[in-house]
Structure formats: structure tokens, C-alpha cells
Amino acid sequence: MTHAPPAPARTRTTPSSPTGARPPRRRPLAMPGPTVVLAWGTLAVLAVLVIAPLVGLLNTTFAADGRDAWGDVFASRISENLLWRPLGNSLLMGVATALLSTIVGGFLAWVVVMTDLPGRKILGVLATIPFALPSFALALAWESVFRNDLVGGSVGVLATWGLAVPDWLAWGPVPVALTLTAHYFSLSFMLIAASLASVNGDILEAAEMTGASRFAVAKDIALPVVTPAIISGALLAFAEGVSNFVTPALLGLPVRFHTLSTRLYGSITTGDTSRGYVLSIVLIVVAAMVMYASTRVTGRGSRFETISGKGGRRRTTRMGPWAWPVAAIAWAIAACTTVLPGLVLVASSLTRRTNDFASGLTLHYWLGESDPALAQGQRGVLRNPQILDAAWNTVVLGVAVAVCAGILGLLIAYVLTRSSGPRWLTGTLSVVSFVPFLIPGIALGAAFIAQFGASWGPFPSLYGTFAILVLAGVAATIPFAVRSGTAAMSQVSRDVEDSAVMAGAGLLRRLRSIVAPLTARGLLTGGVLVFVQMVRDLSLVVLLATPAMPVLAVLTYQYSSENFTQLANAVTVLIAVISVGATLLVRRFEKASQPWSDDG
Structure with a gap:
């Protein structure tokens, strides 16, 4: 019994391959990873918050009328x-x-x-x-x-x-x-x-x-x-x-x-x-x-190694007879x-006449009703509707900026510490997030007016709104938020996320269930610092706040300029209580104490 020889293999030809050679297979487009998508998204947000105001500032000065x-x-x-x-x-x-x-x-x-x-x-x-x-x-x-x-x-x-x-x-x-x-x-x-x-x-x-x-x-x-x-x-x-x-x-x-x-x-x-x-x-x-x-x-500068594997102790100088003079100067x-x-x-803030203690003390500038004989009828700080509205706006502004900057800072920090995408992308993101640190507050406020003070494409003018204060605040504080987020992310081991990835958890699930809880303490510390900066800062908001949207820092400057010294000082005390109170609160959440706080 004989077997027929096998049929010759057919060669498939295509118009682009007249010789019958197999054309090279086209590689499918690689889909970007979740962190790369996140990097592009955060970079787009920074472009609106940082790059667009600076470009708008330049464009305004180079326009025909500028x-x-x-x-x-x-x-x-x-x-x-x-x-x-x-x-x-x-x-x-x-x-x-x-x-x-x-x-x-x-x-x-x-x-x-x-x-x-x-x-x-x-x-x-x-x-x-x-x-x-x-x-x-x-x-x-x-x-x-x-x-x-x-x-x-x-x-x-x-x-x-x-x-x-x-x-x-x-x-x-x-x-x-x-x-x-x-x-x-x-x-x-x-x-x-x-x-x-x-x-x-x-x-x-x-x-x-x-x-x-x-x-x-x-x-x-x-x-x-x-x-x-x-x-x-x-x-x-x-x-x-x-x-x-x-x-x-x-x-x-x-x-x-x-x-x-x-x-x-x-x-x-x-x-x-x-x-x-x-x-x-x-x-x-x-x-x-x-x-x-x-x-x-x-x-x-030259680098000096001062921390080694061996335990070291701090050198304390005994002051001897110089103790009292040095202590007097320091205190x-x-x-x-x-x-x-x-x-x-x-x-x-308690003197009846400005800075004149001989005129007597009064609580009018704190609790008094309107009196034409004092401060042209202005009510006390704790009864003045304008000041109370400004206090509310200030606290809400600080909280809103702290939350928004904290979330954005955490996302950027996650990209910088976890992304495996192109280095130029993460490098650009790092540089752009640092740029606001180089911009003085009043100049950044001017840039936001130049860009968002008038309608921009489908977006209406934001001048005089709460939104422009929040956007400017997030832009100004994003360097601090990114640094806080990076410090918090550095304490989260990659092994934890790797285990979640093996269990099938996606990026959003990991951020919500793993990253956010583990970095909450560090983010809270950074958020309080951002809150304090917004409460006490005048340079950023002095051009953006309006009578319809007052904040405490601007009211203080206005009262001082109008020679309402008691009211200006009382509002300043209120700001100081809020900011110092928040600063002392954040010290309770810091893991590492100050280097000098363990003795003395």
C-alpha cells in the first residue's frame, strides 16, 4: 500500500506582497497603564492651575493694548x-x-x-x-x-x-x-x-x-x-x-x-x-x-556624613557663667x-481710644453693638455680620483648599513614587508641581485675575467668586501638598499594593482601600499646614477677595488702612488663634518629634 505524497503547502499572497513573502505583523498599540493615565490627568489639572494663569499673564502684557x-x-x-x-x-x-x-x-x-x-x-x-x-x-x-x-x-x-x-x-x-x-x-x-x-x-x-x-x-x-x-x-x-x-x-x-x-x-x-x-x-x-x-x-555643596550605623550622641556645651546672659538674650x-x-x-483691641490705655478699657470692639461714638458705628468682632461672614469664608476656604490640594497632592505623589511610565512624564509632573513655590502670592493672584478674570472659552468669569479663591489656593499650596504626599507614600511598602494587585484590585480600589488609609496621618498633617497657610496668608487673596466674598486677612488690612486699629487688631488675634491652634494641633499628629524635643 502506497501513500500519496503530501500536497505542497499553499502560499498566501497579498497585493502588497507579490513575491509571496509574509509581511511583518503589525504590533498592537500598547494601552497605557493606570498610573500613566493618572499622570496625564494630574498634569492636565496642573496645566489649568499653574501653566494657564502664567500664560494668561504673559498674553495680557503682549496683547495690542498691553x-x-x-x-x-x-x-x-x-x-x-x-x-x-x-x-x-x-x-x-x-x-x-x-x-x-x-x-x-x-x-x-x-x-x-x-x-x-x-x-x-x-x-x-x-x-x-x-x-x-x-x-x-x-x-x-x-x-x-x-x-x-x-x-x-x-x-x-x-x-x-x-x-x-x-x-x-x-x-x-x-x-x-x-x-x-x-x-x-x-x-x-x-x-x-x-x-x-x-x-x-x-x-x-x-x-x-x-x-x-x-x-x-x-x-x-x-x-x-x-x-x-x-x-x-x-x-x-x-x-x-x-x-x-x-x-x-x-x-x-x-x-x-x-x-x-x-x-x-x-x-x-x-x-x-x-x-x-x-x-x-x-x-x-x-x-x-x-x-x-x-x-x-x-x-x-560638599556632603558630610554625620549619621552612621553606630549610635551617636549630641554634644552639649556647658555655658557656665555665660548661661544667664545667653538665656536673657534668647528669652x-x-x-x-x-x-x-x-x-x-x-x-x-480693648482700649476705648486707639492705643491710649488712659482712656479706659472696653469690650466693645469684641462684643459691642453699633455705637456712632466708636469706630463709626462698627459692631464688635463677634457681633459684626461682615466679620462673621469673613470668618466663615476663611475657615471654609482653608478646609476646601486643604482637601482639594491634599487629594491632588496624593495623586501626584502616587504617580511620582509608583509610576513606571516615561521618565520625562514624571519629571515634567514633578517640575510643574514645584513651579508655584517660585511665584510670590500676590503675583499668583494677579496671574489668576489675568486668566480667569474674564470669560475663557465655555467658562465664565470667576473673579469675585469663591471658586477662584479655591483654585488659587490649591495652585499656591500644591508644592506643600505634593511633598506631604510623597513623604506619606514613602512609608507605604510596595508589597502591600503588590498583594492587592495579585488579588485583582484595580488602581481606584487600591487608592481608596489601601493608600488613603495608610497615608491618612501624614496627609492630615500636610492638610492642616495648608489650612494654616490659607488662613493667615494675605498676599494671595488681597487681589482676589471682594466685598461680596470677604476673608479675614483682607478685612484686617482694610480696617488698618482706614485707621480702625482696635478692629484690625481684634481680627488679627482671631486669625492668630485659628492658625496657631491648628499648628499646635498638627504637632500632635506628627510621628517624629522635633530633634530637640526629647530633652531639656
Whole structure:
């Protein structure tokens, strides 16, 4: 029996393959993973919140009716008063704030961390409180004490006692620089204290045993270790001093001491928006250059290993006979920057006549009904409908921004820590989320007016609405939210999510059931910090809030400008109670205590 030979295999030909060769198989399009989709979504949100306002700001100045503003600002007869002199004043305030903050913050950090002075723990807490206070709290306290009759109106406590207060101490660059330092030295203190706490005392003692003097040990070992923290604190204080609005406005404008921030505010509020937007761009560029210099300087610095696998102990300097003088200076600084301003604000809100304790005390400015003889009939803070509405708006705004920024920050942090997508995508997301940190608050507010102040495509104008306050707040605080989210995500092991993935849980299920509960404590801490920043910040909202949508910080500035000193101080005390209370609350949720809080 024979078998027929197998039939030859047929070759399938196609028009594009006349020779009969098999064409290459087309690879199916790869579907992006869930985290990549999430990355694109969060980047789109950031584009609306961050990129669009900046683009709108630039477009407005380059429009047909705004191009002349560049020439007016940089090269015209008014540019000296509009740009160059305010720019010089801003830089002067930045340098003064940086130098004084470094000196004061560094001294207190050394006292709290490196000495055996009693009560160091309390000093450490007091040194962190000024940054939680509104910056205008210290300016109002200064005005209540040192104001003279140079610009008319009521005078301060010293003048009511018959003491002559020189003009340079009451108004202008000196009080502005001192009050800015009193507010921002906390930045340097926290950074330098944390750096000093990482210095191993055994290393210092080993150097002394080799014959090195204490001065040489401090200069060659301790100082290089804390130099990056010193530089970072100084540059942050410089940036804040350059961009701060309310302190120069309260203590400088009455004597025509202008900075970029006050010129920007004046231009926009008087209808000269194009010039104001150009000044906003200048302010953004200055702040960005400072922050870029900060990252370059600290990045190039030498690295010193101060934490090893072996347990180390902190080196404590015994003060001996210097204990009392050093303690007196440290406690005087803490009292003048934290305790006394609060007492001055409370006491001055109780005087019947402004800053005149001889006129008697009254609770009218807190609980009183309308009285034409006092504050032109304004009710007390706790009975004034406008102030109560502003307090409600302020708290709701803080909560809304904290929740929205916290959710967005967590999603961005998840992408940055878990995404396996293209590096350029996550890198872009990281950079864009950091950009608002380079933009001063008042400049960001101007950018939101430029972009959302008029109808934009299908979207109506948002100016004067609660929505624009929330959007601007989220944009301004997203760098802090992302950092808090990243710190919280770093504590969540990937193994937990890998187990959920193997069980079939999708991205949304993992975020809701695993990531959110495990990061809740860290997110709560970051959310409270965002809340505090929104409650006490004036620069961001001063251009966005309207009489129909008031907030406490703007009311304080308005009352002070109209010489309703008692009401301004009372509202400031209310803001301080909310912000400091929230700050103390967040300390209870922090896992890691401050480096100096475990002793003393």
C-alpha cells in the first residue's frame, strides 16, 4: 500500500506582497497603564492651575493694548518710581531679612540644640510660632507701639505716653526689615536646628582629642555640616522678604516706601492692570532666580556624613557663667517675637481710644453693638455680620483648599513614587508641581485675575467668586501638598499594593482601600499646614477677595488702612488663634518629634 505524497503547502499572497513573502505583523498599540493615565490627568489639572494663569499673564502684557506697558515699566520717565526704586527697596528688604533671620535663627538654634540652658524645649516651641502667625500681626503690633504723628491719625502707645518716636523707627525700611525678620527667622531656626541635631558629638570630641581647639572644631567640622541649612534658610528668608506685601504696605506706604509688591498692588487696584502684570512677571523672575540660586548653591555643596550605623550622641556645651546672659538674650528674642506682639494686639483691641490705655478699657470692639461714638458705628468682632461672614469664608476656604490640594497632592505623589511610565512624564509632573513655590502670592493672584478674570472659552468669569479663591489656593499650596504626599507614600511598602494587585484590585480600589488609609496621618498633617497657610496668608487673596466674598486677612488690612486699629487688631488675634491652634494641633499628629524635643 502506497501513500500519496503530501500536497505542497499553499502560499498566501497579498497585493502588497507579490513575491509571496509574509509581511511583518503589525504590533498592537500598547494601552497605557493606570498610573500613566493618572499622570496625564494630574498634569492636565496642573496645566489649568499653574501653566494657564502664567500664560494668561504673559498674553495680557503682549496683547495690542498691553505692549506699551513693558516700555513704561522698563524705559520711561516713570520707570524710576514704578520699577527701579521699588526693586531696589525689595532687594534691600530681602538682604536685610536674610542676614538678620540667619543671625537670630542660628543663635536660637544653637541655644536650643547645643547648650544646656534650662527651658530649651519651650524656647524651641516659641521659636517656631512666629511663622504660624500672620505676617501683618507683627506689623500691626509694631504700629500699635511705635506709630508717631508723622502721617496723622492715631499714634502708638509710646507717643501717648509722651515719648518721642523718631520717624525712622516708626516708618520705612527699619521697621519693615525688623518685622519681616521677626516673622521669617523661624525658617532659619528650623533648618539650622535640624542640621545641628544631626552632628554626632563623638566626632567633635574626637577632633578635640587630637589637639584641635574648640574654635577650629566649630569652624572646620560643625560649620561645614550646617552650611547648606544656613544658606537655604537665608535664601528662603530673602525670597519671602522680597515678595512680602502686607508689611511694606502697613509700615512703608504711609511714607512712600514702595516695594515691587506694593507697586504691583497699587497698579492693579487703580485699573493700570497691564503695568501691574508686568511688575508681577518681574517679581516672579526675581523670586525664581533666588530659588534657583538656592538649589544650585546647596546642591554643589560638599556632603558630610554625620549619621552612621553606630549610635551617636549630641554634644552639649556647658555655658557656665555665660548661661544667664545667653538665656536673657534668647528669652528676650522669643518674648519680642511671640509673646509681646500677642499681648500688644489683645491689649490694644480693648482700649476705648486707639492705643491710649488712659482712656479706659472696653469690650466693645469684641462684643459691642453699633455705637456712632466708636469706630463709626462698627459692631464688635463677634457681633459684626461682615466679620462673621469673613470668618466663615476663611475657615471654609482653608478646609476646601486643604482637601482639594491634599487629594491632588496624593495623586501626584502616587504617580511620582509608583509610576513606571516615561521618565520625562514624571519629571515634567514633578517640575510643574514645584513651579508655584517660585511665584510670590500676590503675583499668583494677579496671574489668576489675568486668566480667569474674564470669560475663557465655555467658562465664565470667576473673579469675585469663591471658586477662584479655591483654585488659587490649591495652585499656591500644591508644592506643600505634593511633598506631604510623597513623604506619606514613602512609608507605604510596595508589597502591600503588590498583594492587592495579585488579588485583582484595580488602581481606584487600591487608592481608596489601601493608600488613603495608610497615608491618612501624614496627609492630615500636610492638610492642616495648608489650612494654616490659607488662613493667615494675605498676599494671595488681597487681589482676589471682594466685598461680596470677604476673608479675614483682607478685612484686617482694610480696617488698618482706614485707621480702625482696635478692629484690625481684634481680627488679627482671631486669625492668630485659628492658625496657631491648628499648628499646635498638627504637632500632635506628627510621628517624629522635633530633634530637640526629647530633652531639656
